[in-house]
Amino acid sequence: MRGMPSPSPLPRLLGGWGAPVLMFVIALVVAVPAAALSGATTPVVLGDAGAVVRWGLPLVGILHDLAAALTIGLLFVAAFLVPEGPSSDRRGTAARAAVGSAAVWLVTVVVGWYLSFGELAGVPPNTPGYLGDLWAATWQLEFTRLMAIEAIAVAVLLPLAAWARTKTALAWAAVLALASLAPAAYSGHSAGTVGHETAVTALGLHLVGLSVWVGGLLAIGLLLPILGPALPITVQRFSTVAGWAFAMVAVSGVLFASVTIGSPTRLGTSYGIIVLLKVGLLLLLGVAGYLQRRAIVARGVDSPRRFAWMASGELVLMSLAVGLGVVLTRTPPPQSIPKDRDIALSLTGFPMPQPWDWGQMLTAWRVDWLFAFAALTAVGLYAWGVWRLRRRGDSWPWWRLLVWVLGWGLLVYVTNGGPGVYGKVMFSIHMVEHIALMMAVPILLVPAQPITLALRALPKRRDKTLGPRELLLAVVHSRWATFFVNPIVAGTMFFASLVAFYWSGLLDWALTTHTGHVAMVVHFSITGYAFVWALIGRDPGPPKWQAPFRMLVLIATLAAHAFFGLALMQGAWLLAPEFYKTLAVPWVPDLLVDQQLGGAIAWGIGEAPTLVLMMLVAVDWMQRDSRESIRYDRKAARDDEAELRAYNARLQQLATHDRRST
Numbered sequence: 001m002r003g004m005p006s007p008s009p010l011p012r013l014l015g016g017w018g019a020p021v022l023m024f025v026i027a028l029v030v031a032v033p034a035a036a037l038s039g040a041t042t043p044v045v046l047g048d049a050g051a052v053v054r055w056g057l058p059l060v061g062i063l064h065d066l067a068a069a070l071t072i073g074l075l076f077v078a079a080f081l082v083p084e085g086p087s088s089d090r091r092g093t094a095a096r097a098a099v100g101s102a103a104v105w106l107v108t109v110v111v112g113w114y115l116s117f118g119e120l121a122g123v124p125p126n127t128p129g130y131l132g133d134l135w136a137a138t139w140q141l142e143f144t145r146l147m148a149i150e151a152i153a154v155a156v157l158l159p160l161a162a163w164a165r166t167k168t169a170l171a172w173a174a175v176l177a178l179a180s181l182a183p184a185a186y187s188g189h190s191a192g193t194v195g196h197e198t199a200v201t202a203l204g205l206h207l208v209g210l211s212v213w214v215g216g217l218l219a220i221g222l223l224l225p226i227l228g229p230a231l232p233i234t235v236q237r238f239s240t241v242a243g244w245a246f247a248m249v250a251v252s253g254v255l256f257a258s259v260t261i262g263s264p265t266r267l268g269t270s271y272g273i274i275v276l277l278k279v280g281l282l283l284l285l286g287v288a289g290y291l292q293r294r295a296i297v298a299r300g301v302d303s304p305r306r307f308a309w310m311a312s313g314e315l316v317l318m319s320l321a322v323g324l325g326v327v328l329t330r331t332p333p334p335q336s337i338p339k340d341r342d343i344a345l346s347l348t349g350f351p352m353p354q355p356w357d358w359g360q361m362l363t364a365w366r367v368d369w370l371f372a373f374a375a376l377t378a379v380g381l382y383a384w385g386v387w388r389l390r391r392r393g394d395s396w397p398w399w400r401l402l403v404w405v406l407g408w409g410l411l412v413y414v415t416n417g418g419p420g421v422y423g424k425v426m427f428s429i430h431m432v433e434h435i436a437l438m439m440a441v442p443i444l445l446v447p448a449q450p451i452t453l454a455l456r457a458l459p460k461r462r463d464k465t466l467g468p469r470e471l472l473l474a475v476v477h478s479r480w481a482t483f484f485v486n487p488i489v490a491g492t493m494f495f496a497s498l499v500a501f502y503w504s505g506l507l508d509w510a511l512t513t514h515t516g517h518v519a520m521v522v523h524f525s526i527t528g529y530a531f532v533w534a535l536i537g538r539d540p541g542p543p544k545w546q547a548p549f550r551m552l553v554l555i556a557t558l559a560a561h562a563f564f565g566l567a568l569m570q571g572a573w574l575l576a577p578e579f580y581k582t583l584a585v586p587w588v589p590d591l592l593v594d595q596q597l598g599g600a601i602a603w604g605i606g607e608a609p610t611l612v613l614m615m616l617v618a619v620d621w622m623q624r625d626s627r628e629s630i631r632y633d634r635k636a637a638r639d640d641e642a643e644l645r646a647y648n649a650r651l652q653q654l655a656t657h658d659r660r661s662t
Contacts, residue, residue: 019221020070020101023315027062027323034323038270040330047122053115060115061326064108066214067101070222072177073215074098075161077223079170080471081216081237083463088226091165097222098161098173106154113138113147120144146183153180167466168474181207186515196349197514201370202256209248210325214318216241217311224304233463235307239293246286253282255369266334274328281321288313347512347583348424355587356426361418370518371415375408382450385457394456400448407444410436415521424511425585427575431598432605437521438494438528439609443616446532451476451539473540482542487553490527490534495560497527502568508576531557536616547621554617558610561602568599 035041041054048054078094117134118125120141138144157176164170185204216238220227227234257275266272292310344352353364382404386396414420414436423430451472458469466474475481483489501507501520509516533539535550545553572592574580580591588594 017222019315020066020218023218023319023322024062024066026316026319027066027326028059029323030320031058031062031323031327034274034327035330038274038327038331040327049115049118049122050124052125053118056115057112057119058326058330060108060112061329062323064105064112065322065326066218067105067108068177068181069211069215070101070218071098071105071157071161071215072174072181072211073217073219074101074222075164075170075174075177076212076241077216077219077234077238079167079174080466081241082223082227082234083230083465084167085226085228085230088228090223090226090230091167091170093226094219094223095161095164095170095173097219098177099158102154102158102161102177106151106158109147109151109154113144113151116147117141117144143187146187150180150183153183167464171466171471178208178211181211197517198367198369199256199259200514201368201373202252202259205248205252205373206256209245209252213242213245213249214322216245217314217318220307221311221315224307227304231304231307242289246282246289250282250286251373253278260333262334269334271328271331271333274324274331278321278324278328281317281324285314285317285321288317344425344583347579349514350421350424352585353421353425356422356429360422361429364418364421365416366421368415368420371521372412375412378450379405379408382448382453385453388457389453396453400453403444404448404450407441407448410444411441411525414441424517425583426588427580427591427595428597428601430511431601434524435602435605435609438524439532441525442528442532443609443612445529446537446539447616449537449539451541455540476539476541485530485534485537485542487534487545487550490531491553491557491560493527494531494557495564497524498561498564502575508579511576511579532613535613536620547617551614551617551621554610554613558607558614561610562607565599565601565603568602569596571595571599 035055035058040058043051043054074094075098078091078098082090082094084090114134115125117137118127118130120143121133121137123130134144138148153176157173157180160169160173160176164173182204184207185200220231220234220238224231261267261272261275267276292314342352344350350366354360382401386401389396414433419429419433419436423433454472455469458467458472460469461467484493501510501524506516506520510520511517533541534545535554537544544550574591575595577591
């Protein structure tokens, strides 16, 4: 190809396992001196586990990150990016390769689990009784417990990847592979920082973005010999995904560094220098990716050699970043945990807020980046959809954009503002947060009809692959959606979730752990959305019940919700007693009174959204009747009232038959 630079050694290795192996070598070459200079492998004076552990963990970490990224990339590319060919088994090849990389991933997790215990216990792995102690302490120590959970998830992924051949099965395998990264987000420096929730959110987003980005590029290179005519469209689609992944990695990296470093003055430390080096590599990757995609992807990647030339430089920079990233996890951060931690910080991860008053509900603020990012993304995508429709001349009601923004704004306020701050220490304010998430937010979001907007704005794929539009259609028309959006099932889930959450240990779990808090917010938000959608939603999905039956379900749910509020108001037992008694909030002298106030909020304030729902169901009832009348009138005008004339003729025949019989 004229004008094309002669390929470097790395492009010649693309098209098989050469690129992952070379990436490991490059990452290892940069990681060894970086680890030695940063103090990541410096022997500990007391309780040193030995050189095997100190040097083995970085090596295993690099292999772990690359194997996980390649597994995720292969499954992601096979499920969502590459079209299947009539004479090539692209998805099957990707799945078989993913089995191999997942096996390496599993081995690295097990080896890391084995070596990490030695570092935690301060004993070499050849110590007598080491394996027995490790097995006994696995579920007692958080770090080894997280690694065991990751190992179980990857072990489940292996047979799924071996069995998966259809795009749907590969999509489920890709989701499980991404979920298997979750334990890693809770380990390392994120486990011991003051801003634990922020660190976990940032690290989780960083791992997902980096794995999809690096793994996707590696996967396309590995599948290069069989992509053939599918190469241009695969690279074009990956380019879009890589742009999102780059943004995710950049934002999450800055957020994580702000927590672990704390102050710009600490950038001169070993930890800070590695962070700056990673930032420099990320900027180089961003510039290189932009220039290459502008010059090559826009015109179409028409040959494997062109793709290899484009990808080689990026893979080298990614190798350096992976090596530095593993060293960073082994380097002590300069941000230290204060010794005078109060009881609230120990229990909830946040210091005790200022004494409560109604003004604090408006002024108190603590950013929860996970839900803030989710809201910004949702509003941005919705606005893009509206812009795309109007750009091609289609209309979209302005009020739907308004209620969508208001709904996500309310969710941000509830999770980041006064309800989120004081809901962690006061049951009554926690109930305000709960009612808003489950009832108020969905009433704003459902009428915005986001699914309808997405289906109209997103392009349709013609090659039978799972794009965003196809994936959305598959979800809303699935048997799962038909079951859970059934009004009776949705109403039962709505009420049963309250009982199961508050009269079990789930409340204590949500109050004391980041995982529990996120699970609570996500579950109640989805449950509330499904219930409201089943009653008043107009988006495509399962068949809608007739309005009278929906009204009956709503009335029954209203009665059950009132029963829940009354039970809390009249209850003489304390929920999550150990947590609230240990916390001992100074301005809550009587915990039971505060809990009963929460019941009054659930009963009183919680019924207001239900009444709004009843009015919306009634309006939908009348509008459907009106639309049916208009549709009937139009049909009668088209066929000259054929249905009415047939009905009258039938009545005349019956009357004639009656006269003859008498």
